[in-house]
Amino acid sequence: MSKANSMKNDPKEASKNKTPLDPEQPSTATPLTLDILKTTKKKEMGVYAIMIIVNLANVGLVLIKGVAAYVSSSFSIGTSAIESFGDVFVSILLFVQFILDKKVKKSEYPRGRSSESTTNLTASVVMMALASVNFIQSFDALITGKLVAEFGKPHIAVVVINIIVKVFLFFICLIKRDNNQIHVLMRDQLTDVLTNSIALVAVCLAHFYWKECDFIGAAIIFVLIIRNWAPIASETWFKLQGVKGDEEVNKEVSKILSENRILFSKLAGFVTYHIGNKCIVEIYCELALEEIMPNIRSEIYSKFEGKEEIQAVYLLPISEVKNTNAVNLNENGNLPSETAKREQFVQLLQSV
Incomplete structure (x- = not known):
């Protein structure tokens, strides 16, 4: 720790040990949004704007889908809302990282302290826990005959709107796909399009033909969530901060x-x-x-x-x-x- 603190407190040592892998970022004592905008290069303003648009859109979509899932009692819509919640978490996290990169030089951190490992582990565990609880509830409703989902055109319309907006966000992210953070957001939008499409098919089949299709859709989305987040949890668990390189x-x-x-x-x-x-x-x-x-x-x-x-x-x-x-x-x-x-x-x- 003393070694890391000495590097942090000694600006000459920090600049000497700084690598090209960690580009120098301007540091500000008061991290205000206005200051961040002033220090943001014109080239980066597009990234900044895309992150704000995606974050606001994702928050709005999750709220609308959550209300639709509650009113209709649809497990398919509810499970896809959980996946959308993951998108909101990831997009907000990337946005915060982007802000921090503009405010603090990475060389000012003690070595290894700017780690995303614990955040990844927390996010993956929370996501899989929420998905598992929702799946258990839907399975219990199927076994006990309590599948009482009441679908209507408004609920189906909500899912359709989600898909349309997600496709629109995907093409927005495509503009700056060379940026790593935007590339992650772009992939998240595609994943959400897939889960929303599954929910749409399940809801339509359950509404017009067989109500048990709602559970089938929820189960498929549950498997996708586990498939997406389990590798992240596994890699992070075995490669937590401080574990020696293989x-x-x-x-x-x-x-x-x-x-x-x-x-x-x-x-x-x-x-x-x-x-x-x-x-x-x-x-x-x-x-x-x-x-x-x-x-x-x-x-x-x-x-x-x-x-x-x-x-x-x-x-x-x-x-x-x-x-x-x-x-x-x-x-x-x-x-x-x-x-x-x-x-x-x-x-x-x-x-x-």
């Missing part, structure tokens, strides 16, 4: 370091740990060429760009490696072999 990540980092060994005068080892699905990489080293090559840090950081599993890279002094469980490298900059590991272990036992 063997594949370590091999990737070792490969990059061995290929660029000439950039380091000394290389003691590295540490990888998760902040969600991505990893932070801490490299303990000395850079003898930094005086004659001022951009050597940027050169090293650039070697890690494009690696989806790596969130950020930090170059730290060798003196701090004693406080960590760093992965040691051999003379060639590679991970030690199993034989070398056994020899090191034997030497450790002999020295005791």
Whole structure:
């Protein structure tokens, strides 16, 4: 913690350890919306506007669909409303992250603290819990013969309007689909179009032919919700903040370091740990060429760009490696072999 706090309090250290993976953002002491708009580039105003439109539309649609589900007692509409609630949560979360990125430099956070892992875990568990409760209620109503859904044209119209608006939002997001946050929103709109379409078919069949179709529609949407959120919960649970990087990540980092060994005068080892699905990489080293090559840090950081599993890279002094469980490298900059590991272990036992 002291290591992270020292970096946070020392602006020179923060700027030195900042990576191109975390672009510098303007910091403001008073995070007002007007200040955010002033610091937002003209190119980003489109992203800002799209997020506001999608958020407001999603909130309105969830409220309308929730009322329709309550009045009609439709489990299909109710379950699709839960999926829409997930869209609202995700869109608001992305919007808040966008605002925070405009107010606070990522380099001002202690390493690994700007993690989305706990938020993802909470969201996925809440979504699956709500969907499960709704499914149990609908299943109980089916078994006990209490399916008393009363559909009408207004309720069907609500679902149709939801589909139309979601398609419209999808095309709006398509304008700025190169932005990662907007791309996520775009995919959410498509998912909601699918669940709303299933609810529409189920409601129409239940209204005109067989009322049990309402339960079938709710069950299909329930399966889709679990299918969408269960992988997020699983990945987040096993990759919570602080969990060390897996063997594949370590091999990737070792490969990059061995290929660029000439950039380091000394290389003691590295540490990888998760902040969600991505990893932070801490490299303990000395850079003898930094005086004659001022951009050597940027050169090293650039070697890690494009690696989806790596969130950020930090170059730290060798003196701090004693406080960590760093992965040691051999003379060639590679991970030690199993034989070398056994020899090191034997030497450790002999020295005791």
